[in-house]
């Protein structure tokens with residue numbers, strides 16, 4: 312009995328940013344890709360080729376910015392209740408959100424924090440015993456300055472404590488360090504910037520401390536100065552980055568600081584807020600401005616990742632991913648580039664390359680299959696037909712792949 316599996320793939324996007332490959336024979340050994348070669352008729356002598364000949368296959372998706380303990384609900388009372396929820400009640404929600412991610416092909420998420428650090432606790436208490444097919448990297452509580460924006464997603468350092476000291480407190484338990492260095496975007500005054508929450512020196516010390524613990528730093532920052540000091544301090548990724556301006560994008564390209572634009576949040580606001588209202592109009596302008604920044608980032612070579620900010624108003628776990636991806640394409644990304652941002656780039660940022668990432672020999676057999684050719688991919692990602700994590704079908708039913716063993720040869724000849 313052959314220890315390898317062979318899968319005929321109609322169209323392959325490997326996550327490298329390279330062009331779509333047509334008719335590829337993917338050879339797998341348990342959890343790993345062995346080879347990806349052009350399919351030939353001789354490959355079908357054996358009947359055990361599994362048939363994804365009419366599917367587009369891409370690596371498992373990575374959502375680099377979510378809040379698992381919060382949902383995208385628009386019900387104000389419910390949002391308030393989620394903020395104050397017990398760990399038990401958050402746990403149920405987190406479990407459901409992880410299921411939604413899997414259903415949409417998202418196999419790794421980075422959690423940007425919640426008030427009581429429930430997502431991180433869930434990882435340690437629940438996932439440690441019952442692993443999910445979704446790799447979770449969590450920041451626990453994010454750090455914000457006392458009296459400034461951020462208590463929804465974290466805490467502030469103690470009065471006598473520096474930011475760096477706060478970062479080192481229980482820092483070892485966290486996968487990431489999250490720092491909040493600006494306010495939210497104004498929905499009444501277009502382009503209004505907020506002051507940075509921390510001084511450059513504080514950020515430099517905090518980043519140094521985090522890196523010393525082996526942790527990357529993600530910084531929530533909008534506006535020129537808050538983004539500028541975070542980049543200068545050596546953070547690993549800028550979250551949101553609305554109105555950061557050309558100079559910061561230049562600097563990020565030079566330093567290869569990853570940008571997670573979370574642009575769909577603004578589209579969701581524009582849609583959810585009363586049509587024709589000032590807030591809705593400002594949200595639309597914010598959206599256009601951010602799309603232009605993304606266009607510029609692409610031309611400058613800033614590494615852009617995909618993060619939805621799921622848990623934000625109107626931004627739903629799983630479902631939001633293809634919307635964020637679509638917006639990158641609206642801003643000029645090719646399909647191949649968008650998929651690279653959504654997969655390999657996210658996997659490197661999150662440090663989960665043993666779980667998902669580029670599809671290549673020696674890499675994990677983690678992929679999403681969507682019916683039809685690449686031109687239908689964006690539509691198809693709303694409901695992928697199958698999701699495979701390290702060689703195991705985790706969505707699409709246990710018959711996904713196995714039912715498709717017959718007819719490969721016929722199908723091959725037709726094409």
Ligand SMILES: [Zn+2]
Nearest residue numbers: 376378423620
């Ligand atoms: Zn967030």
